[in-house]
Amino acid sequence: xxxxxxxxxxxxxxxxxxxxxxxxxxxxxxxxxxxxxxxxxxxxxxxxxxxxxxxxxxxxxxxxxxxxxxxxxxxxxxxxxxxxxxxxxxxxxxxxxxxxxxxxxxxxxxxxxxxxxxxxxxxxxxxxxxxxxxxxxxxxxxxxxxxxxxxxxxxxxxxxxxxxxxxxxxxxxxxxxxxxxxxxxxxxxxxxxxxxxxxxxxxxxxxxxxxxxxxxxxxxxxxxxxxxxxxxxxxxxxxxxxxxxxxxxxxxxxxxxxxxxxxxxxxxxxxxxxxxxxxxxxxxxxxxxxxxxxxxxxxxxxxxxxxxxxxxxxxxxxxxxxxxxxxxxxxxxxxxxxxxxxxxxxxxxxxx
Numbered sequence: 001x002x003x004x005x006x007x008x009x010x011x012x013x014x015x016x017x018x019x020x021x022x023x024x025x026x027x028x029x030x031x032x033x034x035x036x037x038x039x040x041x042x043x044x045x046x047x048x049x050x051x052x053x054x055x056x057x058x059x060x061x062x063x064x065x066x067x068x069x070x071x072x073x074x075x076x077x078x079x080x081x082x083x084x085x086x087x088x089x090x091x092x093x094x095x096x097x098x099x100x101x102x103x104x105x106x107x108x109x110x111x112x113x114x115x116x117x118x119x120x121x122x123x124x125x126x127x128x129x130x131x132x133x134x135x136x137x138x139x140x141x142x143x144x145x146x147x148x149x150x151x152x153x154x155x156x157x158x159x160x161x162x163x164x165x166x167x168x169x170x171x172x173x174x175x176x177x178x179x180x181x182x183x184x185x186x187x188x189x190x191x192x193x194x195x196x197x198x199x200x201x202x203x204x205x206x207x208x209x210x211x212x213x214x215x216x217x218x219x220x221x222x223x224x225x226x227x228x229x230x231x232x233x234x235x236x237x238x239x240x241x242x243x244x245x246x247x248x249x250x251x252x253x254x255x256x257x258x259x260x261x262x263x264x265x266x267x268x269x270x271x272x273x274x275x276x277x278x279x280x281x282x283x284x285x286x287x288x289x290x291x292x293x294x295x296x297x298x299x300x301x302x303x304x305x306x307x308x309x310x311x312x313x314x315x316x317x318x319x320x321x322x323x324x325x326x327x328x329x330x331x332x333x334x335x336x337x338x339x340x341x342x343x344x345x346x347x348x349x350x351x352x
Contacts (some may be wrong), residue, residue, distance in 0.1 A: 184311025
């Protein structure tokens with residue numbers, strides 16, 4: 001087991017990527033994730049990897065595509081408007097079934113917005129910002145330790161299912177420093193017989209592309225349906241969530257990332273005051289842990305979804321909680337503002 005270190009969230013992602021076997025990192029700077037490229041600009045050369053600051057976000061995601069097609073573990077990172085520019089490449093990666101890890105340390109929006117942490121990219125991440133029928137696996141860590149652990153997990157899922165996995169954090173998580181036990185170095189990486197590594201006497205040449213023009217009009221139809229079968233396997237096997245004191249809760253708060261951290265504090269205060277509150281924290285935002293949420297809220301009188309946005313995840317909560325829409329309330333703060341502890345507590349108390 002590695003020693004515990006005090007490390008920033010962004011730097012924990014960078015070191016975890018190295019430990020996961022990532023040796024190709026392409027990005028373009030944008031606040032508040034700049035510590036990731038700064039960290040990897042030093043670490044990648046030390047491990048024989050490639051660090052390249054691309055001329056744009058569009059160039060960076062296409063470089064990831066090239067490295068992934070050759071069988072490498074590759075990663076890029078950015079923040080909200082930069083991720084918007086990568087969406088075409090993410091759709092291409094998904095259509096070509098290329099594994100990759102994309103990090104989004106969200107900032108306030110829309111547009112360039114500001115540089116404070118936010119959660120306004122939930123729709124973009126979970127619904128897919130590019131064209132076509134595809135899904136991106138979305139993992140939303142809540143601590144620096146989870147940023148490290150789930151970065152390793154992201155590379156594993158990406159390779160296992162040949163999909164794009166997004167680490168969806170926010171500027172506050174990326175900038176904060178916490179004690180962290182770094183993950184173990186990954187030695188066993190999936191073999192990739194489909195990769196473009198050249199033709200030999202024992203191996204046929206592979207072709208990787210997202211353009212699917214077949215001999216008949218139904219070729220793309222069959223391809224997209226095969227992608228969907230793969231996504232169904234992910235939905236069955238890769239659900240992650242936290243149930244915090246929901247078993248006897250009259251009131252369940254639902255939040256992720258930094259918002260969930262504030263909610264946990266609110267729950268502890270409410271419990272001290274005799275109010276039974278709990279937290280359901282989705283960690284995979286896609287696939288969303290709908291069945292698990294419904295079970296956690298089975299005995300709850302009211303659900304309060306808390307987000308650093310004007311309400312995006314709240315739609316998934318309403319769809320999956322098994323409660324009436326009127327039983328699901330919302331409190332959110334957009335534009336880089338953290339939800340206020342006292343307002344969360346007051347909201348819950350108003351239900352009693």
